[in-house]
Amino acid sequence: MNQTYGIAAVSAAVVGTLVTGSAGLRISRTTSDFYVASRTVPPYLNAMAISGEYLSAASFLGIAGLVAAQGVEMLWFPVGYAAGYLVLLVFVAAPLRRSGAYTLPDFADARLESRAARRVAGVLVVGVGWLYLLPQLQGAGLTLGLVTGAPRWFGALLVAVVVTPAVAAGGMRGITFVQAFQYCLKVTALLVPAVFLLLAWHGDPRPAEALDEPPTFRRHTQVTVETTVRLRVETPLRAVATGAVDGRRHDGDRLSLDPGVHEVRAGTTLRFPAGTPVPEREPGDGRRAGASSWAAPLSGGRDDHPLYTTYGLIFATFLGTMGLPHVLVRFYTNPDGRAARHTTVIVLALVGGFYLLPPLYGLLGRIYAPDLLLTGTTDAAVLVLPERLVGGTLGDLLGALIAAGACAAFLSTASGLVLSVAGVLGQDLLPSPGVRHFRPATLLAVAVPVTVSVAAGELPVAHAVGLAFAVAASSFCPLLLLGIWWRGLTAPGAIAGLLTGGGSALTAVALTIAGPVTDGWPHTLLAWPAVWSVPLGFLTMILVSLATRDRIPPGTEAAMARLHLPEPPVPPNPPAGTRPPRSDHPMTIRRPGAGPRT
Amino acid sequence: MRRQLALSLKTFGMLVVLLGLLPLAFTALPDPAVRPGGTLVVWAVLGVAAYPALVVIGRWYVVRAERVEGDTADRAGGDTADRAEGGRR
Structure with missing residues (x-):
């Protein structure tokens, strides 16, 4: 890849992000009341921002790589990422907006009136956030390594250097514009090259059967x-x-x-x-990669129990989306519950539209970049395709465009995650909370995953995302669903459920990465924990709640009414769950959803 | 709230039936080595058709949910005092 173009594109993406951010910052400063302004954010802009934040390096690079390496089965990943929003829409979107909770710990606190539940939720948010940050950092390393020839750790460091000051200085302000801008950039960066790639593929004298087995090197x-x-x-x-x-x-x-x-x-x-x-690459532990069954719908990649694996993936992605810390925060910028619903439908359309593209890259990557299968760096498929298929200056330019999009992908998701993690760290977990401590918290929120990422070298990236989803699904999904729809939930029940569900999924994650069990059912069960850990979380939460029925929070009825009744057309002043006007940073608001109980 | 929950569960049920049962359906497909057409079906369903289906279900849910909310608001007589009363009960 041409390094000059690549460096220029990456710099442009970074500068564009910073400029849009500071412009948004200025706009919101001149608005008499930033929060009123933010509550007039129209659903489509808000939806673009949500999508921009959600489509991470895993979506931009990882899906194409997985499809190239493991085949059609991996299409479940994007389907699950999108379907997760439908589940969120159906069960969570409107009530959550009405609850006024700004983060998951806020929700736990407001609904259960328990500081302990708040703290447990906080620890889990930090865990999930860090787990999800790792693949973003690795994606950054991969992209920048390919584009500029820099070593892998450099990308992680660059993300830290760009994201930390941006988050620490600006917080949530103006970020709506940045994220919306990044969604557009990401779609453009995949759509425009895709058109050229399809033309080139069409013009290829031998448009080889993509499903040919095994793939062959098409040229020297x-x-x-x-x-x-x-x-x-x-x-x-x-x-x-x-x-x-x-x-x-x-x-x-x-x-x-x-x-x-x-x-x-x-x-x-x-x-x-x-x-x-193309010779098949043996995984390190001697199991056979599933390349020979690439085209089969349930090849299961490299696992022994494809049907179970598929359902593990479905459970994790369908139910995990609602528990991702950076997703939830964005719903607060909706004016009311109705708008939250409309926004979510638009998000579904935007995210779904985006996900039409990566599988195409995966398919073409299999045909035109089979050497990546051999080196195992299939995540690079998206980045190298224009050079391979189009070539020349045009190929370089398209490659640079894709690099800029990838850059936007990991920057936007990383900043969203760092913001959420730092907020929770600063507010709930570090001693003496307050806005002064938000900055050290930001530093901590970035430093830990960067250190892990640099020290650990190459983790199985795409897998790390799936595991983050699994942990979110088995801890926060029960909390949100039961908290919103069941009057009987108690604080001890919620804490027990969070710890059992989230804890068991985290343990499974740790065991999978450390790798003492490499084969058979135990390995499959640990690698795809969601199928058993989600029901476990639900069950614990329900049973312990029933056992501690006398501890049902006194404000439950009021909280339920606020969650489920539509807002009055003209809100009284101030409406339930509105943030106080002009506060220095959203995280300074203590217990924003507490409403009548404070 | 009960009607909202019923509606949510119904929508979720649609999702489960439409997508959740697909892996099982795929196992029933003929072996791709014998009939490669099956693979194309999978690509078309998972790669393309799933997303419009999700949007349509989402849209359907929003329309229904707002109808339920409209009914509730009617029953409250449009009187916000009523609503506040309900909230404090």
Whole structure:
């Protein structure tokens, strides 16, 4: 990829973000009352902002990579990300807006009148937020590495350097404009190149069957592996190697690889003639990658129980969306519950429209960039395709556009996440809360995931997102659903449910990443915890609530009425759940939903 | 609230029936090695058709939910005092 264009594009995305942000900041400063202004944000603008924040590096790069590597089954990821908003719309959107809660801990506090529940929810928000930040940082490293040749850790550091001051200085102000701008940038960055790619594909004299197995190198291809890989060769193939293969040094000599498994050391360059079938990459633990079943709807990627895996994914994404800390915050900028519903429907359309594109890139990536399958960096498929398929200056320009979009993707999601995590840290978890401590909290919110990301090297990125969703689904989904729809919920029940559901999912996540169990049902159960941890969370919450029936909060009836009754057409002054006018930062508001009980 | 919950559950049920049962349906598809057409169906359903379906369900829900809220407001007689009373009960 042309580095000059790439650096220019990334800089443009960063500068554009900062400029839009500061412009929005100025606009909102001149408005007599920022919060009144924010409550007149029309649904479509708000929806664009929500979508802009939601479509992360995982959506922009990860889905195409997963589809390229593992096939049609991975289409469940985008479907689940979108369907999550439908579940959110149906059960949560309007009541949550009416509750006036600004964060999940706020909701727990307002609904259950318990500081302890608030604190537990806070810890979980921080956990989920950090878990979700990791893949964003890795996406940043990947993109910037490809575009500028910088080492992997540089991207994570750049995100930290851009996001921290932006969040610490401006907080939520003006961010609506930034996020809306970034949604447009992301869609453009995938849509425009997609048109050219489709034209190029159409013009290809051999538009090979995308579903061909196994994929083949379409032209003479040179691959440099960055980490040592083990390749499974099905039919004998020839290559020219520079480096170490199977423990023997090669220096530009021809070698032929017999069927079997071959080890290629890090740094080795292999050159394959056109028409060579792409060798299959063995995962580190010896299980076979599912490349041979790429086209099958339930290939399950590399797991042993495809049907269970698929349902694990569905549970996590459908129910986890509502528990993502940065998603919830945005609903507060809606004028009222009705607008919250309308906004969510528009979000569904915008997000769904976006998700039509990444699978296309995945498909083309499989045909035109099969070497990524070999090196295992399929997340780069989106970025390298214009260069491969279009080529020339146009290809470079399109590649730069995509890089800018990817940049917008990880910047927007990362800033949203850092804002939510820092808010909760500063308000609920650090000693002596207050706006003065918001800045150190921001620093802490960024520092921990950056450190982990730099130290851990390469985590299974796409998987980390799925796990974050699983934890959110098994802790916050029960809290929100039962809190909104069931009068019997008590604080001890909620705390027990949060701890059991979220705790068990987190444990499963930790075990999966640490990797003591690598095979069979135990591995599958741990890698896709949502199917059992969500019901576990619900069950614990209900049973403990029933056992502590005398602890039902006294304000339950009032809280329920406020959640479910529509706002009066002309709100009395001030309407329930309105933030006080002009406060220095949204997080300074203590217990915003407390209403009649304060 | 009860009617809202019923409506929400009904909508969620639609989602479960439409999307939740798909993996099971896919297992019933013929082996792609034998009939590659099945794969195309999966691509079309998951890659394209799912999103308009989600939007339509969402839209349908919003219309119904607002009708329920309109009824509730009518029953309250449009009197905000009534509503406040309900809130404090």
